[in-house]
Amino acid sequence: MSTLHTVNKSPFERSSLQACLGHAQASDSVLLIEDAVMAALSGTAFAAKLADAGQSIKLFVLGPDLKARGLDPAKVVNGITVIDYDGFVDLAAENSTIHSWL
Amino acid sequence: MGEDMEEEYEGGIVKKFMFVNRKAPYGTIYALEVLEMVLISAAFDQDVHIAFLDDGIYQIKKGQDTKELGMKNFSPTYRALEGYDIEKLFVERESLEERGLTEDDLLVPVEVISRAEMGALMAGMDVVLTA
Amino acid sequence: MKFGILVNEGPYNHQASDSAYRFAKAAIDKGHEIYRVFFYYDGVLNATKHSEPPSDDRNVIKNWQKLAEDHKVDLVVCVAAGFRRGIVEDSLAPGFRISGLGQLIEAGIQADRMVTFGD
Known part of the structure; x- marks a missing residue:
């Protein structure tokens, strides 16, 4: 049993990323999509928190959402994997439950 | 509520469902329509859990009075859930404390658990529905 | 694998x-099956046949419709949420059907x- 958590809001606007990280279990995966992708970039106020969470949780960010917002996939925090929709589907299939933090 | 109530479900599969509430009532419709979803789920004989955390705990705050808003006060429905055999209501302790609330402020019997326990509980679910 | 999708x-x-x-x-292209897409909350508005977006942007309703046409995806609009928002049988674009919330729970089972995709 493992869970794929998705977060779709910027941590600068909403608490959903924080709530997600506060509940995700070791070996779960967290995928940042839509407006949550800004949290993945190095140099933000959340970078350290993400890097820390990445010690126990697998972190992913959706590349098409980064690109749409002019954010460089090469500049994501170390340990966050950039994936596309195919990768999103794979994660959803590999984990037994999907929890979308809204 | 429930004009589209389904017939008794005969599928035989029982999954662990969790409805996660993180939003306050009235400002948006999510709390009300999640509740409608919960009521329908009762007809399917599933293992239903309802979680209240963050602002979701305001959904079950005592003393709601919507008369001056002209909106329906749906909070009494949470007390009716027991009649549908939906009795697994969980509230996160940290969310209560952050908001200066205690279990006595809630209008329905719940199990208060820690954030860590909530995380572990969520991890055991088959289907998690959020809004 | 069979996926159920909830659009909020x-x-x-x-x-x-x-x-x-x-x-x-992406799931269909990878050989998975979409068991059902359920539209709830304001998601019911995805089913309206009256949407006419500017021609230089994507047409969200048509995208869904085409998915239903090409891959027989079951697109279900919640009747209670739809009635609240003026989405009734006559409002539906081809490919969508209107039914009860039980269809969502059943998809979950x-x-x-x-x-889930939401706000």
Whole structure:
């Protein structure tokens, strides 16, 4: 049993990323999509928190959402994997439950 | 509520469902329509859990009075859930404390658990529905 | 694998419906099955036949419709949420059907995975 958590809001606007990280279990995966992708970039106020969470949780960010917002996939925090929709589907299939933090 | 109530479900599969509430009532419709979803789920004989955390705990705050808003006060429905055999209501302790609330402020019997326990509980679910 | 998808938001205020569509399309292209897409809350607005977006942008409703046409995806609009918002049988674009919330719970039971897209 493992869970794929998705977060779709910027941590600068909403608490959903924080709530997600506060509940995700070791070996779960967290995928940042839509407006949550800004949290993945190095140099933000959340970078350290993400890097820390990445010690126990697998972190992913959706590349098409980064690109749409002019954010460089090469500049994501170390340990966050950039994936596309195919990768999103794979994660959803590999984990037994999907929890979308809204 | 429930004009589209389904017939008794005969599928035989029982999954662990969790409805996660993180939003306050009235400002948006999510709390009300999640509740409608919960009521329908009762007809399917599933293992239903309802979680209240963050602002979701305001959904079950005592003393709601919507008369001056002209909106329906749906909070009494949470007390009716027991009649549908939906009795697994969980509230996160940290969310209560952050908001200066205690279990006595809630209008329905719940199990208060820690954030860590909530995380572990969520991890055991088959289907998690959020809004 | 069988996926169920829940769409909580309307077609243009939020990215939710677009994300759900991209996910569904990728899943089908990888050989998975979409058991059902259920539209709830303002998500019921994705089913309106009256939407006419500017021609230089994507047409969210048509995207869903085409997915239903090409891959027989079951697109279900919640009747209670729809009635509240003026979405009734006559409002539906081809490919959508209107039914009860039980269809969502049933999808949760029957599908291997349930994925929610919302605000």
